[in-house]
Amino acid sequence: MLERQSNLKAWFYLAPAMALLSVFTFYPLFNAFFLAFLEDFEFLLGTASGFTILGNFQKVITSPNFAIAMKNTSVITFISVPISVVVALLISVALNSIKKFQSIFQTVFFLPYVTNAIAIGMAFAFIFHTDFGLLNTALGWIGINPVNWIGLGASWNTAMFALLVYTIWGGLAFKIMVFLSGLQSIDKQYYDAARVDAAPRRRVFTKITVPLLSPMIAYITITSFIGAFKAYRTIIGMFGTSLRPPGTLSKDSLITIVGLVYDALYHADATGKISEAAAASIILFSITLTFTLIQMQINKRRVHF
């Protein structure tokens, strides 16, 4: 280790953050956990009839949309995260390597951040429109017939595809900003040395950039997975509160676990609903935590700290 243990000093540095987190993060979190084990909790009155260990979890798992929500959450997470991380990494490295127009490109890739959510929704509706959408127009050039992506009665498959494109788009700006700032912290000496050795670009990328950027890659991957497990707003943005392509039944719904949480929270005035929201959150938490621990285990071997 770097130094002998310095507990007191460490807590001095941690104190401001920990004090705030205790009040506004840990306390509400424990509160939420606690609610999941109350039976027939009346949120508006603050009364419950007793404790239950599994009752609220059982309610969540047997609720009609649980299986669909699990499926959607997994698909969104395991497809969108790897693609968006790789694409963002490539864009950042490309952006970092150019000299001309660098500032313009950097601004362009930042703009999604300041784009109004309604405009984003409208633009994607246009991209995926069956009759005159950009995507179907482009497909037409290569002789593919128009696809009903998100229109009336669209299938789960095409709607999910559109949602994934939207999700990946939505995550790019943040990831690029993080990678760019991470790339700045890499010592230029490494690249100078590589240039002297006339190392090919791909080698520079895999042997210098990726390893030295690995803390940022680890950060982005872990937080992106956590974020994707919590996907919900993107679905509202694309499909509205019905969470599905118009004119379809709930088997084609794109609801996620957080969708279930929202749904239960919305009914917080009903008996026990807030406990169901808490239980659904704990289920999500357990899945995410397990997955994150596995990732950290893998990272421990790969990440060049």
Add this chain to the structure above:
Amino acid sequence: MNKKINSGRVKVQQIVVGILVYSFLVLFGIFVLIPFYWMILTSIKDINQIRTEIPPSLIISFKQIKFWENYSAAWVAAPYWKYMLNTVTVAAISTIGTVVTTIFASFAFARLNFKGRDILFLALISTMMIPGEMFVITNYITVANLGWYNDSQTYVQALLALTMPFMTSVFYIFFLRQTFKQIPDELYLAAKVDGTSDWKYLWRIMVPMASPTIITITILNAMGTWSAYIWPKLVTTKDEYRLVTNGLREAYSELAGQVMYNQQMAAALIVTTPLLITFLFLRKYIMRGVSRSGIKG
């Protein structure tokens, strides 16, 4: 002779790679830009054009532009000056708070060795795995119990309620910790040998080296305040304490009939401008690479 041919080939190769890199960036740049372009386009179209045009046109002729009409109507739809002033105040307080607490905590996690560090860090990360909405009601009750929310709420109380829960962030602590971890250990050991204190080392070496990340955190955090909506509405008792996104949403929450998309986009662009200016101003600091030779001594 041989060397000349070689350098010629390298040059050709460089040009080809250059073309590929730029094409790649342009392609994704367009993909990323479409919605923003859409926003600008909608903000200068006539509402009837937006409603009846099928398909919507991607170009607008100079004659059709309704810039002045839309932007002036949007500007008077809500007291944006007041809202923006509030937002800047809240963003400044919470960003300064976040940056300071984040720097301290990240330093502890990245550089100091203390008992339970890894468990505590994992505990912090795991708080991100709970949907944020689960925190809202408890925090609201906390804020009310602290006396910051009441019928005769003052501006200071409103500011406390708006900023205190956002004076630190696990998300950014994790981010900055990773940046600090990128800084080679030898620097720290060398500083130790020189007898530099942790405090000095943090401010003289780590913070300057991590400045691109700190600037990024500043921008991201300010943007968070800009788009905050649910919390500001919940913890303020008067319209005049609210933030820009509240103003935006409320000016355009149509109860019956259609939304004036053009004015709404115009309003969105108006309130976004300060953010864009901030970004353009800080942008160069993100891209200013720090070379180690520069901070020696």
Add this chain to the structure above:
Amino acid sequence: MKKVLSLFLMGTFALALTGCVEIDDTPYEVDCTEFPSHVDCLEDIDPDDPDGPGLINVLDALPTEEINITFWHVYGAGKNELLNELIDEFEVLYPNINVSDVSQGNYTDIRSNTISAITAGTTPTLVVGYPDHVAGYLKGNAVIPLDDFVKHETFGVDLDDFFESFVAENSQYPGGYMYSFPYSKSTEMMVYNKDIFAANGITVPTDGSITWAMLDTWADTLVDPNWDPESPTANKCEYLINFDSAGNYFINNVRMWQGGYTNAAGDILVNNANTKAMLEYVQDRFEDHTFSIPLAWGDSYGSANFIAQDVCMSVGSTAGINYNIPSDGAFEVGVVPVPQYDMDHKSAVQQGPNIAIMSDSTDAERLAAWLLIKFLTNTENTAAWSMDTGYLPVRQSGYDSQDFQDFLAISDNTNYLYYYSLAIQAAYMQNSYFDYDPAFAGAYTSSDARDQAGIAIEALFGGNSVQDIIDDMLVQLGAS
């Protein structure tokens, strides 16, 4: 560290246990001294007492000291000018009452903010909301019944002056008491393209006697089965009639067909022959383009397509009438009551938010709040609110007032109030058969049922089978 952490955890648990939640395994019993207005405490109450049932204490006179009340509503900046004016007038009338009014965004926002406020003990004095919101607040004993105010000899109002359906809607809570008061009410009306009908020699009855059978005959003439959006056929339409709100459409159709929807207990009654027959009938009309919903054009309202003359008639909210008027005067618009399946079971949707008074308030605040409600809904102000917003006056005297009659008599179609006036006349013709959804709160609320009803109509339009739709609705509303 693990030990420390688990200790911390247990400590917090214990804290949460003692701090927030009361655990009581005996069946829940209301503390009637604390919540005298709770349903379970109403035994000693005389609901028929002409002076009011005695549920709450009404002060004999408004105290003279300063009274501060807060009013949460949904009328954001730019839309609340008239409301602010009315509040200013009210404050002049009662100089010791200060009203601070705050917009909470949309109906979803105001509901969730109020629920949060109830749990934190920070509720406003007055809140605007739908009946199912109020039914939810009532579970936390957070709203008070207004009957004692209504019947009070000094501060009361004459309920007979209020439209019957509005009073009934606001009395549908446990015990039949009024836990909310009618405020911004609207209904649906139908616009039609006069030019197209005239060109085809069809006369549209304006007295509310249009039936679905007539729509079928008109569709034979007016709907072009080979409609080409690129070159629309003159004096024909792609669809005959559009219905803006799929939820209203389902609910209103069920009533006209004597089918089942929901009841006040929250039972879901859609799985019955009449409801299914109605859905089958509607699906046939979707297929032959007699009926349509905005989804046909990927939209949420049909007004753009009505203006573009893709559809000959369109049913929508009275408050949205002006969106259906072509700004270039391309054709003339008529406004009539909503078509009925048959004349024996007429029904028109009555909707829009009401006002409630929260129970976490003093007697003085409650009285001040009631005086504000009374002021906002008095003859003059309900008429003014109606003319400004397209909502309906909530009382007959408002409708009969001179100002309002002048407004209804506007005949100049360049006056922007002209179409509002037509819409309200059409609405008024329907007032004898206004109907409202029974409000219920619980694991599923009446607004969930309404959402599912809308989804059902859209799924019907999307070609799903009636049985699949009904089954899905039952599953989603926890009724299977």
